[in-house]
Amino acid sequence: MSAAVTVRDLRKAYREVEAVAGVSFAVERGEVFGLLGPNGAGKTTTLECLLGLRTPDAGVLELGGVDLRRHPSAARRKIGAVLQSTLLPERITVREAVRLFAALYPDPVPPAELMERFGLAAVAGTRFEGLSGGERQRLALALAFAGRPEVLVLDEPTAGLDPVVRAGLHEEIRRARADGCAVVLSTHYLEEAEALCDRLAILVRGRILAEGAPRALLTAVEERHRLDLEASGPVPEAWSHEIAALERGRCTGNRLLAYTRRPAEAVAELARRLRAAELEVVALSVRQVSLEEAFLRLTDAGAAAGEDAP
Amino acid sequence: MKAWWVQVDVALRLHFRNRMALFYGYLFPLIFLVAFWVLYRHESVPLLRHIGELLTVSVLGGACFGLPTTLVGERERGVWRRYRLSPLPLWAMLAAAVAARGVLLFSAGALQWGVAVLAGMTAPEHPWALMIAFLAVCFAFIGLGLLIAQLANNVPAVQALGQCVFLPMLIIGGVAVKLASLPEWAQHVSAFFPGRYAVEAIQGAVTGEGFAEIGFPLAALGGMGVAAGLAAAGLFPCDTPQKVEWRRRTLWLVPVLAGWLAVGAWAERAGRALVPPIGVVIEPAAAAPAAPVLPEPPWARITAADIAGLNYQVPPDRGVVAPFAGDQEEPDEYTAQELETVRRALYSWRPAFEGDDIQRVRNLLYVAAVPDSVQLPVERHLPPLVLRYLTDMYPEDKLVRILTYIALHPEEGGVIVNLGDLGLEAAVGDPWTVRERAYFYAIKFVARLTGRPAG
Numbered sequence: 001m002s003a004a005v006t007v008r009d010l011r012k013a014y015r016e017v018e019a020v021a022g023v024s025f026a027v028e029r030g031e032v033f034g035l036l037g038p039n040g041a042g043k044t045t046t047l048e049c050l051l052g053l054r055t056p057d058a059g060v061l062e063l064g065g066v067d068l069r070r071h072p073s074a075a076r077r078k079i080g081a082v083l084q085s086t087l088l089p090e091r092i093t094v095r096e097a098v099r100l101f102a103a104l105y106p107d108p109v110p111p112a113e114l115m116e117r118f119g120l121a122a123v124a125g126t127r128f129e130g131l132s133g134g135e136r137q138r139l140a141l142a143l144a145f146a147g148r149p150e151v152l153v154l155d156e157p158t159a160g161l162d163p164v165v166r167a168g169l170h171e172e173i174r175r176a177r178a179d180g181c182a183v184v185l186s187t188h189y190l191e192e193a194e195a196l197c198d199r200l201a202i203l204v205r206g207r208i209l210a211e212g213a214p215r216a217l218l219t220a221v222e223e224r225h226r227l228d229l230e231a232s233g234p235v236p237e238a239w240s241h242e243i244a245a246l247e248r249g250r251c252t253g254n255r256l257l258a259y260t261r262r263p264a265e266a267v268a269e270l271a272r273r274l275r276a277a278e279l280e281v282v283a284l285s286v287r288q289v290s291l292e293e294a295f296l297r298l299t300d301a302g303a304a305a306g307e308d309a310p
Numbered sequence: 311m312k313a314w315w316v317q318v319d320v321a322l323r324l325h326f327r328n329r330m331a332l333f334y335g336y337l338f339p340l341i342f343l344v345a346f347w348v349l350y351r352h353e354s355v356p357l358l359r360h361i362g363e364l365l366t367v368s369v370l371g372g373a374c375f376g377l378p379t380t381l382v383g384e385r386e387r388g389v390w391r392r393y394r395l396s397p398l399p400l401w402a403m404l405a406a407a408v409a410a411r412g413v414l415l416f417s418a419g420a421l422q423w424g425v426a427v428l429a430g431m432t433a434p435e436h437p438w439a440l441m442i443a444f445l446a447v448c449f450a451f452i453g454l455g456l457l458i459a460q461l462a463n464n465v466p467a468v469q470a471l472g473q474c475v476f477l478p479m480l481i482i483g484g485v486a487v488k489l490a491s492l493p494e495w496a497q498h499v500s501a502f503f504p505g506r507y508a509v510e511a512i513q514g515a516v517t518g519e520g521f522a523e524i525g526f527p528l529a530a531l532g533g534m535g536v537a538a539g540l541a542a543a544g545l546f547p548c549d550t551p552q553k554v555e556w557r558r559r560t561l562w563l564v565p566v567l568a569g570w571l572a573v574g575a576w577a578e579r580a581g582r583a584l585v586p587p588i589g590v591v592i593e594p595a596a597a598a599p600a601a602p603v604l605p606e607p608p609w610a611r612i613t614a615a616d617i618a619g620l621n622y623q624v625p626p627d628r629g630v631v632a633p634f635a636g637d638q639e640e641p642d643e644y645t646a647q648e649l650e651t652v653r654r655a656l657y658s659w660r661p662a663f664e665g666d667d668i669q670r671v672r673n674l675l676y677v678a679a680v681p682d683s684v685q686l687p688v689e690r691h692l693p694p695l696v697l698r699y700l701t702d703m704y705p706e707d708k709l710v711r712i713l714t715y716i717a718l719h720p721e722e723g724g725v726i727v728n729l730g731d732l733g734l735e736a737a738v739g740d741p742w743t744v745r746e747r748a749y750f751y752a753i754k755f756v757a758r759l760t761g762r763p764a765g
Contacts, residue, residue, distance in 0.1 A: 051395055052395070053391060053395070073397045073398075074397075076396060077397045083388065085388055087389060087392075088389055088392070089324050089384060089387070091328065092320065096323065100316055100317065101396065103317075104397060104398045106397075143392075147397070
């Protein structure tokens with residue numbers, strides 16, 4: 001049985017700029033797949049190609065085995081989408097919008113049921129221009145679900161929303177996954193990706209730099225622990241490179257910040273040197289790097305930020 | 311199909327919630343209608359001869375401004391991007407928008423027609439031809455509107471492009487200004503614009519010979535509509551035109567321009583570009599055959615009751631239509647010279663020596679009517695000159711009867727639309743207006759000769 005979403009060697013260039021340079025991934029039914037990357041990484045272009053909004057220069061795009069480029073209408077029947085900025089006509093009411101989009105699909109969810117499910121029944125007669133940001137996003141999600149999609153494509157769906165509304169949308173995405181829907185999600189919120197996604201791909205300059213489960217991605221980062229020491233007096237600068245277990249260490253006054261692959265060895269060596277130097281430990285923390293740190297480490301942005309970090 | 315109807319339904323609902331759209335779609339054409347009524351309310355059948363222009367303005371506004379403004383406004387908001395994600399093909403969505411616009415144009419046209427009927431306008435001569443003509447006009451202008459929607463990046467650009475189409479068609483395209491009043495170069499130019507054919511098609515169906523007369527305008531509108539529609543379709547897949555290269559866009563203008571050029575060239579070749587040339591006497595229409603030859607001249611049968619029964623409620627002497635200079639009004643120096651030129655030329659002007667008395671008087675009435683129809687500065691001083699000429703030529707009783715006969719049969723006989731032979735270079739009127747003004751002057755002359763008040 002083919003995957004719900006198959007993207008193979010996708011390429012798209014705007015003049016000389018190669019926005020997507022050979023991206024491949026597959027998403028199974030009941031799986032949430034996240035695309036992460038800095039601005040301009042090619043996330044939105046990838047999703048727009050997947051939605052048929054842009055014509056790729058090369059590559060294969062399949063939805064449930066249906067070639068999107070050859071059979072766009074058949075493929076689109078399987079898709080529900082929330083774009084980065086979905087706006088509807090100002091004067092259309094919620095009821096009309098839901099009715100309109102439901103009518104576009106062969107076997108739609110009844111409009112009343114959609115409005116009830118997404119908490120829109122109370123604003124059914126309200127025009128789009130009168131909806132709050134959260135209501136608009138709930139409406140966008142309701143429209144995405146109108147055609148009972150097999151694949152849900154969400155381009156930064158929670159950007160700019162308050163935490164309560166965001167939590168509600170997360171619940172709907174989990175529910176879609178539980179119903180067997182394949183979800184492709186792009187987001188800037190790393191905690192969102194970590195909480196929602198079964199798998200992640202980190203996209204940089206149009207290429208997938210790393211792909212896997214959020215936890216697995218962390219293991220891709222060699223320096224998996226971050227060490228932060230605050231002593232009672234100045235920490236000698238030499239320690240940051242003399243201690244073999246420390247990497248990319250930096251001493252600033254009484255503090256030492258470093259990454260390490262051997263935390264126990266690093267802490268033992270530091271303790272020995274502190275005793276010898278008659279320094280007390282004011283604070284010491286050793287923790288696994290977060291997804292955000294892993295993301296920054298893997299991307300160019302991370303490299304730039306790393307110059308400021310230890 | 312259900313989705314399509316829902317689209318049409320929602321598009322119509324949204325339109326009727328938009329006050330500006332209602333203003334431009336319905337009220338604006340009615341303002342035009344009222345303006346035309348004020349100008350031409352004294353015509354025998356108010357507005358009937360101008361309904362082609364009025365309906366054309368309505369369709370032009372709705373199709374070339376209303377439709378692209380809606381489409382581009384929605385596209386700017388990302389609505390069409392969202393529509394593209396649905397399984398319904400984009401062309402079907404666009405067809406729904408066009409169908410909704412068609413409903414709006416027909417309703418606006420019907421409203422305009424209804425108000426015109428309330429103002430005294432009569433039913434069209436050929437209602438089916440009118441329906442087809444209106445459909446063809448909608449088709450041509452909606453094609454143009456779609457093209458504007460595809461070329462414009464944003465709503466202000468729609469307004470700019472729309473004006474580029476709207477104003478030339480109004481002014482030199484035969485839509486708001488009668489072609490006969492335009493110089494020859496403008497008449498040639500108008501042959502390349504669809505506005506002219508829109509007016510001709512509708513007017514031909516309303517007051518002309520119906521399908522027998524409007525074949526060419528219908529074909530021209532069809533061709534121009536297809537050309538614009540093809541170009542719009544070629545651009546259509548790009549719903550974000552700011553990212554479309556300019557070269558590609560301009561390339562899609564080629565079929566449109568080719569269509570317009572082909573129609574214009576066709577009109578030129580068929581000798582249709584110019585309205586009847588200078589000095590030509592137009593024979594009466596087949597529907598109004600010349601009076602049969604009788605043992606006694608037709609005017610001789612005019613009775614006192616006929617004279618008394620004339621409608622003396624004609625435009626006032628000091629107004630814009632059929633003005634008449636009072637005895638105390640002295641022309642300025644230039645006008646006086648012009649009057650003298652005309653007076654001298656009349657003695658050798660062939661139409662003033664026409665064998666038939668009625669046609670001769672009619673021809674002399676045109677000397678006052680043509681300058682009035684194009685509002686030359688000399689217009690109000692020519693009627694007294696013509697009346698003096700006529701009273702010198704005929705006994706009063708005979709002249710009153712001839713004038714009464716002409717007033718009772720305004721469509722009969724030939725019409726002169728150009729007075730270049732009399733030294734009035736810019737005096738070229740359109741036949742309908744000239745006949746109408748001659749009718750007013752015939753009544754005014756009778757009123758003066760019989761001591762009745764008029765106006």
